Amino acid sequence: MTTSSTGTPRTAGQPPPGPEALRERALTALLAARERTALLTDCVEGPELTAQHSPLMSPLVWDLAHIGNQEELWLVRAVGGRDPLRPEIDSLYDAFEHPRAERPSLPLLAPEEARRYAAEVRGRALDVLASAPVEGERLTASGFAFGMVAQHEQQHDETMLVTHQLRRGPAVLDAPAPPDPVAEAPLPGPEALVPGGPFTMGTSAEPWALDNERPAHRRDVAAFWLDTAPVTCGAYQRFIEDGGYDEARWWHPAGLRMVREHDVRAPLFWRREGTAWVRRRFGVVEPVPADEPVVHVSWYEADAYARWAGRRLPTEAEWEKAARFDPASGRARRYPWGDTDPGPVHANLGQRHLRPAPVGAYPAGRSPLGIGQLIGDVWEWTADDFLPYPGFAPFPYREYSEVFFGDAHKVLRGGSFGVDPVACRGTFRNWDLPVRRQIFAGFRTARNAAEGEGAA
Structure with a gap:
């Protein structure tokens, strides 16, 4: 038994999956990540999204827009070669430019604006996925860039779950x-x-x-x-x-x-x-x-x-x-x-x-x-x-x-x-x-x- 380029086992001699199978795997991963992000951010009201529940963590709304910004940088711009949507916010959502404790003081996107931005980025990213190569150069080989972005979002979903554990107030997750x-x-x-x-x-x-x-x-x-x-x-x-x-x-x-x-x-x-x-x-x-x-x-x-x-x-x-x-x-x-x-x-x-x-x-x-x-x-x-x-x-x-x-x-x-x-x-x-x-x-x-x- 060997491992296929989608990460699933295949019998030796069986050809690797084609571009459509790779795109399907990437699509599934991206959709699953966004579903989890929505659950973690839709379960609380706006003030809870913009509050910093611990100086160790970002406001939930920062994570939400950061997820969209990283998807724009890597899928829309780097892979798709498309024009930036919101280049003026890149520095706001650069994790290395602003420590977590400082992020509440930044002019962050409001919750609904952050949701709209992430949704618009996602629409363009899925357009890129439908047409971009998923083989060839290293960034796109086996759909790597799409897998990297899905992993990044899921890592932030776990970070947001940590924020939910730190927040005070009644339970909102079950x-x-x-x-x-x-x-x-x-x-x-x-x-x-x-x-x-x-x-x-x-x-x-x-x-x-x-x-x-x-x-x-x-x-x-x-x-x-x-x-x-x-x-x-x-x-x-x-x-x-x-x-x-x-x-x-x-x-x-x-x-x-x-x-x-x-x-x-x-x-x-x-x-x-x-x-x-x-x-x-x-x-x-x-x-x-x-x-x-x-x-x-x-x-x-x-x-x-x-x-x-x-x-x-x-x-x-x-x-x-x-x-x-x-x-x-x-x-x-x-x-x-x-x-x-x-x-x-x-x-x-x-x-x-x-x-x-x-x-x-x-x-x-x-x-x-x-x-x-x-x-x-x-x-x-x-x-x-x-x-x-x-x-x-x-x-x-x-x-x-x-x-x-x-x-x-x-x-x-x-x-x-x-x-x-x-x-x-x-x-x-x-x-x-x-x-x-x-x-x-x-x-x-x-x-x-x-x-x-x-x-x-």
């Missing part, structure tokens, strides 16, 4: 609960041994992969043990009750400063009510569920917990090997379960459920080693700084990845319940500052294998 664990398919144990040896990390073939996922390269990883599920709220509560936030020995020095200066005592949005913990989730206060992956913890908190537990965070290479390596074939797959795109049976993605699923859910999404929920539910902090792969080349612009490389940002993997499948795969790399707690981030822990264990 979704069914995620599935329960499957009693007939229990996890094989608390941890799994990942064999040592080389594997292929990153990709050179995934058509819509972004620049920081490229190129594919060989990495040699020593055998290690990895949790078969993310760390749960119940397990994290034991860290709290054992005085984990008070013990300096567990903490990175910068993390210790963070918790002491800001009096951090628990994951963001948690609070005590009597002897129990409750959390605020999208405007609803509810008991903290012990069996869900913990979410809204910083890298420093994840690292401290791992040290307290006598373990560590996995490296980025270890995480990807656990998520992609098939011991039977020695091949790196697109996802833990294989090459097929994620579906509702595989992972908690796409804002179908506005919370992580209990550990043990989604048995169809497990890796060959029985490791579960590597994709979806919560972004997982890894031990590593965000750095380029050997042979990295920025494309199509430096500001997507290259300007963030260095020791200031830590890598997250796997995606959360808030990310769409189009922007989540086994090679996808996310990154953030180690202090960040508002994002939908959790973690799992690892430990070194004993000498001789897991030899390939």
